[in-house]
Protein backbone atom coordinates (compact mmCIF):
# COMPACT_ATOMS: atom_id res chain seq x y z
CA UNK A 1 0.00 0.00 0.00
CA UNK A 2 1.46 3.32 -1.09
CA UNK A 3 0.43 6.48 0.75
CA UNK A 4 1.32 9.87 -0.57
CA UNK A 5 1.49 13.29 0.99
CA UNK A 6 1.51 16.49 -0.97
CA UNK A 7 3.38 19.57 0.15
CA UNK A 8 2.97 22.92 -1.61
CA UNK A 9 6.10 24.70 -2.81
CA UNK A 10 6.05 28.48 -2.52
CA UNK A 11 7.91 30.88 -4.78
CA UNK A 12 7.65 34.59 -3.87
CA UNK A 13 4.62 33.79 -1.68
CA UNK A 14 2.79 32.13 -4.53
CA UNK A 15 2.24 28.45 -4.87
CA UNK A 16 4.57 27.33 -7.64
CA UNK A 17 3.83 23.66 -7.51
CA UNK A 18 3.87 20.80 -5.09
CA UNK A 19 6.13 17.97 -4.05
CA UNK A 20 4.65 14.55 -3.64
CA UNK A 21 6.05 12.16 -1.02
CA UNK A 22 5.39 8.50 -1.61
CA UNK A 23 5.72 6.26 1.41
CA UNK A 24 5.45 2.50 1.19
CA UNK A 25 3.55 1.41 4.26
CA UNK A 26 3.20 -2.22 3.20
CA UNK A 27 6.15 -3.37 5.30
CA UNK A 28 4.96 -1.41 8.35
CA UNK A 29 1.44 -2.82 8.09
CA UNK A 30 2.77 -6.33 7.60
CA UNK A 31 5.04 -6.27 10.65
CA UNK A 32 2.21 -4.76 12.73
CA UNK A 33 -0.02 -7.66 11.62
CA UNK A 34 2.70 -10.22 12.46
CA UNK A 35 3.06 -8.69 15.95
CA UNK A 36 -0.69 -8.82 16.56
CA UNK A 37 -0.90 -12.43 15.38
CA UNK A 38 2.07 -13.33 17.57
CA UNK A 39 0.43 -11.92 20.73
CA UNK A 40 -2.79 -13.78 19.97
CA UNK A 41 -0.86 -17.02 19.41
CA UNK A 42 1.23 -16.54 22.56
CA UNK A 43 -1.90 -16.21 24.68
CA UNK A 44 -3.39 -19.30 23.12
CA UNK A 45 -0.19 -21.36 23.43
CA UNK A 46 0.26 -20.41 27.08
CA UNK A 47 -3.36 -20.99 27.95
CA UNK A 48 -3.48 -24.58 26.71
CA UNK A 49 -0.90 -26.10 29.11
CA UNK A 50 -2.04 -23.82 31.95
CA UNK A 51 -5.63 -25.01 31.59
CA UNK A 52 -4.45 -28.64 31.77
CA UNK A 53 -2.29 -27.99 34.82
CA UNK A 54 -5.17 -26.22 36.53
CA UNK A 55 -7.64 -28.99 35.69
CA UNK A 56 -5.35 -31.83 36.76
CA UNK A 57 -4.33 -30.17 40.02
CA UNK A 58 -7.98 -29.43 40.79
CA UNK A 59 -8.74 -33.16 40.49
CA UNK A 60 -5.95 -33.94 42.95
CA UNK A 61 -6.90 -31.10 45.30
CA UNK A 62 -10.53 -32.27 45.50
CA UNK A 63 -9.35 -35.84 46.07
CA UNK A 64 -11.29 -36.99 43.02
CA UNK A 65 -8.62 -39.55 42.13
CA UNK A 66 -8.28 -42.57 44.32
CA UNK A 67 -6.25 -45.08 42.37
CA UNK A 68 -2.48 -44.74 42.72
CA UNK A 69 -1.98 -45.49 39.03
CA UNK A 70 -4.32 -42.65 37.93
CA UNK A 71 -2.67 -40.31 40.41
CA UNK A 72 0.72 -41.08 38.96
CA UNK A 73 -0.51 -40.45 35.44
CA UNK A 74 -1.99 -37.09 36.43
CA UNK A 75 1.22 -36.04 38.17
CA UNK A 76 3.12 -37.02 35.03
CA UNK A 77 0.80 -34.81 32.96
CA UNK A 78 1.23 -31.86 35.30
CA UNK A 79 4.99 -32.31 35.08
CA UNK A 80 5.13 -32.42 31.28
CA UNK A 81 2.68 -29.55 30.80
CA UNK A 82 4.71 -27.38 33.23
CA UNK A 83 7.85 -28.23 31.26
CA UNK A 84 6.07 -27.17 28.09
CA UNK A 85 5.09 -23.87 29.69
CA UNK A 86 8.68 -23.31 30.76
CA UNK A 87 10.03 -24.04 27.23
CA UNK A 88 7.45 -21.69 25.73
CA UNK A 89 8.28 -18.79 28.05
CA UNK A 90 12.00 -19.31 27.42
CA UNK A 91 11.52 -19.23 23.62
CA UNK A 92 9.23 -16.20 23.80
CA UNK A 93 11.81 -14.37 25.90
CA UNK A 94 14.49 -15.27 23.36
CA UNK A 95 12.38 -13.78 20.56
CA UNK A 96 11.71 -10.51 22.33
CA UNK A 97 15.39 -10.24 23.25
CA UNK A 98 16.46 -10.87 19.63
CA UNK A 99 13.98 -8.38 18.22
CA UNK A 100 14.59 -5.75 20.84
CA UNK A 101 18.31 -5.43 20.20
CA UNK A 102 19.41 -2.10 18.86
CA UNK A 103 23.09 -2.82 18.61
CA UNK A 104 24.56 -6.20 17.82
CA UNK A 105 28.25 -6.86 18.29
CA UNK A 106 30.22 -8.85 15.73
CA UNK A 107 33.33 -10.97 16.18
CA UNK A 108 35.41 -13.32 14.07
CA UNK A 109 34.04 -16.80 14.67
CA UNK A 110 35.69 -20.10 13.84
CA UNK A 111 32.59 -22.07 12.85
CA UNK A 112 34.38 -25.41 13.17
CA UNK A 113 35.17 -24.72 16.84
CA UNK A 114 31.63 -23.42 17.48
CA UNK A 115 30.09 -26.52 15.86
CA UNK A 116 32.24 -28.85 17.93
CA UNK A 117 31.21 -27.03 21.10
CA UNK A 118 27.55 -27.40 20.18
CA UNK A 119 28.01 -31.09 19.47
CA UNK A 120 29.56 -31.65 22.87
CA UNK A 121 26.57 -29.92 24.51
CA UNK A 122 24.13 -32.25 22.73
CA UNK A 123 26.17 -35.45 23.20
CA UNK A 124 24.11 -36.82 26.05
CA UNK A 125 20.69 -36.19 24.47
CA UNK A 126 21.95 -37.79 21.22
CA UNK A 127 23.25 -40.83 23.07
CA UNK A 128 19.71 -41.65 24.27
CA UNK A 129 18.90 -42.67 20.68
CA UNK A 130 22.47 -43.71 19.87
CA UNK A 131 22.77 -40.90 17.33
CA UNK A 132 26.19 -40.08 15.89
CA UNK A 133 27.14 -36.40 15.71
CA UNK A 134 29.91 -35.07 13.47
CA UNK A 135 31.33 -31.92 11.88
CA UNK A 136 32.79 -31.67 8.36
CA UNK A 137 34.65 -28.79 6.73
CA UNK A 138 35.77 -25.40 7.94
CA UNK A 139 34.55 -21.84 7.93
CA UNK A 140 35.20 -18.45 9.44
CA UNK A 141 32.62 -15.72 9.68
CA UNK A 142 32.26 -12.24 11.12
CA UNK A 143 28.92 -12.33 12.93
CA UNK A 144 27.24 -12.19 16.30
CA UNK A 145 28.50 -15.17 18.28
CA UNK A 146 25.46 -15.60 20.55
CA UNK A 147 23.16 -15.61 17.54
CA UNK A 148 25.34 -18.07 15.60
CA UNK A 149 25.31 -20.37 18.62
CA UNK A 150 21.54 -20.09 18.97
CA UNK A 151 21.01 -20.76 15.25
CA UNK A 152 23.18 -23.88 15.12
CA UNK A 153 21.98 -25.20 18.48
CA UNK A 154 18.34 -25.00 17.36
CA UNK A 155 19.10 -26.88 14.15
CA UNK A 156 21.13 -29.60 15.88
CA UNK A 157 18.44 -29.96 18.56
CA UNK A 158 15.78 -30.54 15.86
CA UNK A 159 18.05 -32.91 13.94
CA UNK A 160 18.31 -35.06 17.09
CA UNK A 161 14.68 -34.66 18.20
CA UNK A 162 13.23 -35.70 14.83
CA UNK A 163 15.77 -38.44 14.20
CA UNK A 164 15.50 -42.20 14.45
CA UNK A 165 17.29 -44.72 16.66
CA UNK A 166 20.95 -45.11 15.54
CA UNK A 167 20.63 -42.06 13.28
CA UNK A 168 23.20 -39.50 12.24
CA UNK A 169 23.54 -35.72 12.47
CA UNK A 170 26.19 -33.84 10.51
CA UNK A 171 27.13 -30.18 10.52
CA UNK A 172 28.75 -29.38 7.17
CA UNK A 173 30.71 -26.17 6.64
CA UNK A 174 31.81 -24.74 3.30
CA UNK A 175 33.54 -21.50 2.59
CA UNK A 176 33.80 -19.87 -0.82
CA UNK A 177 32.41 -16.43 -1.76
CA UNK A 178 30.03 -16.89 1.14
CA UNK A 179 29.58 -19.37 3.99
CA UNK A 180 27.39 -22.44 3.70
CA UNK A 181 26.28 -24.15 6.89
CA UNK A 182 24.24 -27.34 6.55
CA UNK A 183 22.73 -29.44 9.28
CA UNK A 184 21.84 -32.88 7.94
CA UNK A 185 19.95 -35.65 9.66
CA UNK A 186 18.74 -39.15 8.87
CA UNK A 187 15.40 -38.61 10.59
CA UNK A 188 11.70 -38.73 9.87
CA UNK A 189 11.76 -35.88 7.33
CA UNK A 190 9.10 -33.27 6.58
CA UNK A 191 6.27 -33.76 4.06
CA UNK A 192 6.76 -31.48 1.00
CA UNK A 193 3.44 -29.66 1.47
CA UNK A 194 4.41 -28.71 5.05
CA UNK A 195 7.96 -27.55 4.27
CA UNK A 196 7.13 -23.95 3.48
CA UNK A 197 5.34 -23.46 6.79
CA UNK A 198 7.92 -24.79 9.24
CA UNK A 199 9.54 -21.37 9.71
CA UNK A 200 6.28 -19.85 10.91
CA UNK A 201 5.96 -19.15 14.60
CA UNK A 202 4.21 -21.93 16.54
CA UNK A 203 3.90 -24.14 13.46
CA UNK A 204 4.44 -27.85 14.14
CA UNK A 205 4.18 -30.50 11.47
CA UNK A 206 2.38 -32.95 13.68
CA UNK A 207 0.81 -31.83 16.93
CA UNK A 208 0.59 -35.34 18.36
CA UNK A 209 4.17 -36.17 17.38
CA UNK A 210 5.31 -32.98 19.07
CA UNK A 211 3.37 -33.42 22.27
CA UNK A 212 5.77 -36.26 23.00
CA UNK A 213 8.94 -34.43 22.05
CA UNK A 214 7.59 -31.21 23.51
CA UNK A 215 8.47 -28.71 20.77
CA UNK A 216 7.22 -25.13 20.99
CA UNK A 217 7.13 -24.50 17.25
CA UNK A 218 9.34 -21.44 17.76
CA UNK A 219 12.84 -22.83 17.15
CA UNK A 220 12.94 -22.45 13.37
CA UNK A 221 11.33 -19.01 13.44
CA UNK A 222 14.19 -17.94 15.71
CA UNK A 223 16.69 -19.47 13.27
CA UNK A 224 15.09 -17.65 10.34
CA UNK A 225 15.14 -14.36 12.20
CA UNK A 226 18.87 -14.76 12.93
CA UNK A 227 19.69 -15.69 9.31
CA UNK A 228 17.67 -12.78 7.90
CA UNK A 229 19.18 -10.31 10.34
CA UNK A 230 22.64 -11.39 9.14
CA UNK A 231 21.63 -10.84 5.52
CA UNK A 232 21.56 -14.58 4.73
CA UNK A 233 19.26 -17.15 3.17
CA UNK A 234 17.88 -20.46 4.39
CA UNK A 235 16.92 -23.46 2.29
CA UNK A 236 15.30 -26.76 3.21
CA UNK A 237 15.71 -30.08 1.53
CA UNK A 238 13.82 -32.93 3.14
CA UNK A 239 12.33 -36.30 2.33
CA UNK A 240 9.98 -38.25 4.54
CA UNK A 241 11.58 -41.28 6.22
CA UNK A 242 14.96 -40.33 4.72
CA UNK A 243 16.03 -37.14 6.44
CA UNK A 244 16.32 -33.39 6.40
CA UNK A 245 18.94 -30.87 5.39
CA UNK A 246 18.66 -27.26 6.48
CA UNK A 247 21.14 -25.16 4.57
CA UNK A 248 22.10 -21.62 5.47
CA UNK A 249 23.99 -19.17 3.27
CA UNK A 250 25.66 -16.26 5.03
CA UNK A 251 27.96 -13.49 3.84
CA UNK A 252 31.50 -13.88 5.20
CA UNK A 253 31.41 -10.43 6.75
CA UNK A 254 27.80 -10.04 7.74
CA UNK A 255 25.96 -6.78 8.06
CA UNK A 256 23.50 -7.12 10.89
CA UNK A 257 20.05 -5.65 10.36
CA UNK A 258 17.39 -5.53 12.98
Ligand code: ADP
Nearest residue numbers: 158159162198204205215216217218219220244
Ligand atom coordinates in the same frame (compact mmCIF):
# COMPACT_ATOMS: atom_id res chain seq x y z
P1 ADP B 1 9.68 -27.34 17.51
O1 ADP B 1 9.94 -26.61 18.78
O2 ADP B 1 8.30 -27.92 17.42
O3 ADP B 1 10.76 -28.30 17.16
P2 ADP B 1 10.60 -25.73 15.26
O4 ADP B 1 10.19 -24.34 14.87
O5 ADP B 1 12.02 -25.93 15.61
O6 ADP B 1 9.63 -26.15 16.41
O7 ADP B 1 10.21 -26.69 14.07
C1 ADP B 1 8.90 -26.63 13.48
C2 ADP B 1 8.45 -28.02 13.06
O8 ADP B 1 9.21 -28.45 11.94
C3 ADP B 1 8.64 -29.07 14.13
O9 ADP B 1 7.53 -29.15 14.96
C4 ADP B 1 8.84 -30.34 13.32
O10 ADP B 1 7.60 -30.92 13.04
C5 ADP B 1 9.46 -29.86 12.03
N1 ADP B 1 10.93 -30.07 12.00
C6 ADP B 1 11.90 -29.17 12.30
N2 ADP B 1 13.14 -29.68 12.13
C7 ADP B 1 12.95 -30.95 11.69
C8 ADP B 1 13.84 -32.01 11.30
N3 ADP B 1 15.17 -31.87 11.35
N4 ADP B 1 13.28 -33.18 10.89
C9 ADP B 1 11.95 -33.34 10.82
N5 ADP B 1 11.05 -32.38 11.17
C10 ADP B 1 11.54 -31.20 11.59
